[in-house]
Amino acid sequence: MPVDQGNAIEQEIRIAAQPDTVFEFFVDPEKMTQWKGRQAELDPRPGGIYRVDISDMAVARGEYVEVDPPNRVVFTWGWEGISNPVPPGSSRVEIDLVPDGDGTIVRLRHLDLPEDERAIHGQGWEHFLARLAKAAAGEDPGVDSHASGGPTKSA
């Protein structure tokens, strides 16, 4: 499938948990909100809704495209709201869970994002940036306490 590689985001992280443990964090609303958003509405089957309420000003929404536990999940993605460069369904997130010893490597690819040029010339960029500013400021007050990157065992 042709994708705009120049505009894709790719991220990878190793997690010391089995793929079936990790997979649930992409399909179970209660587990989703442990890492992303305040509230989630998830119907993990092709065509089912993916909606994660991140802050008052930012709600991510799309639809599941592929749900293949515990290996792969794909959903479309965008922000709700009338004017922004990434409306719901306009971009696509692919998650692959690859077993790695007793852990899992999570590969995330966010594809089909708009060109910056298109975004800025679209209507409502000001509105979008204001939303972005609020989302960035209020996304999750718990971020800093987790900034070290992994749990440490106490002696």
Next chain:
Amino acid sequence: MEAALRAIAEPNRRRILELVAEDERSAGEIAGEFDITRPAVSQHLTVLKSAGLVVERREGTRRFYRARPEGFIDLKAFLEKFWGEGLERLKLAAELEEGRRRRASRPG
């Protein structure tokens, strides 16, 4: 992104960005659109320029400004941070869950 977010927090600066979004404008043309003093407009232009949201071109003593789209949205950088922080939290949450599962499945 931080500088860009701070820069757009001010209404006059958002207004300037609208003015130069499509076409290049001279400093004089921009100032003519505002009731605030010319030095104030100049100060706003400096903030926008240092945030990478506008580019300046000099022609003799005149200065021209236009929006720099890639500086504004920096959508990719924002989403990289968005997902990156998310995955860090996913790691913490999934590893805690794995610990609970292992303890639960341990006999006795």
